[in-house]
Amino acid sequence: MRYHTRKLKEFCCQVMRSAGLPEEDSRAFADSLVNADMRGVASHGVTRLKTYYQRVKDRLVDPVAKPQVISDAPAFLLVDGKNAMGVSSARYTMDLCIQRARENGCCFAAVRGGNHFGYAAYFAEMAARQGMIGVAMANGPAAIAPTGGREPLLGTNPLAVAIPAGESGPLVLDMATSVVARGKITLARKEGRPIPEGWAIDASGTPTTNPADVACVLPFGGAKGYGIALIIEILCSCLSGAQNGQTMGAFYDFSGSQQDSGFFLGALNVGGVMDGGLFGERVDGLFRSIKSSPRAQGCGEIFIPGEIEARRYREAVEQGIEISPAVLRELNELSELCCIPFHCEQELSRGPAAD
Secondary structure (H helix, E strand, O other), X not given: OEEOHHHHHHHHHHHHHHHOOOHHHHHHHHHHHHHHHHOOOXXXXXXXXXXXXXXXXXXXXXXXXXXXXXXXXXXXXXXXXXXXXXXXXXXXXXXXXXXXHHHHOEEEEEEEEEOOOOOOHHHHHHHHOOOEEEEEEEOOOOOEOOOOOOOOOEOOOOEEEEEOOOOXXXXXXXXXXXXXXXXXXXXXXXXXXXXXXXXEEOOOOXXXXXXXXXXXXXXXXXXXXXXXXXXXXHHHHHOOOOOOOOOOOOOOOOOOOOOOEEEEEEEEEHHHOOXXXXXXXXXXXXXXXXXXXXXXXXXXXOOOOOHHHHHHHHHHHHHOEEOOHHHHHHHHHHHHHHOOOOOOEOOHHHOOOOO
């Protein structure tokens, strides 16, 4: 069974409105959440709706808070997210960075008082759609052990970069600094399946394939991933004044603590220093050289970062998305709890699954 993405967005929007999130913020949140599933990033999609709903309903997140600029450079900003929804404060900040980049050539912002904002590429792509290079980072609760350690000290700290191109479409890199996003381990545990070797270690520092035994995820590329995770931590917490991975509240902790996570967002206005069309042509040419280069044995196609996700998105527009039985149970539970019908099954004969 596949599920209609526009209907899913409407369902998610209504669920969050029932928790107290305003209409505009609910729609932006739902768009981000379902888009993650459409891109094939199910770990950051509707599997998290129940937790987002609970955090707003319990007022661990302030549904009506408005982010505030507290220091202005003017091409470098410090923003207080005021414990608003992560998507809301990150969208507000990236919109401001794009506006300032038009005026100043670039703008970057460090954000404190944040909450989990979903998948980072959502915000980097906001800049790419305006012909700019977008950057988005966030810190998270401690999950990665430093190289040589066995205690989690750094978050999986995602990094996203979106670069506009010409006819090729943008390059979109969106990656955790761990071997795999922690959300994929959470989803594996929820669905009762093992994880691959090399993803994580248990409390003794021994590699494990049981998601229930995971104490730490491992940084990608060993010391290189650890170093990048540490840099992102500094930009997101030390610079903004947010909590670091060792002190911030956990997304799945409902005991009463706020997250106070940090973001680092920015936009570079390509058109401010050169012809944007020429830049796009250069990027397209580089992409073509990579796509047409000799392939290793067994490789059917060489991909540009973000190309696979873009294809999945286009497929989801036409065919909807699949939802695992475990996640579907949670969505039906929310439907009953919020008295909001869940009728999102895809009917292929009715046309595209999304607007």
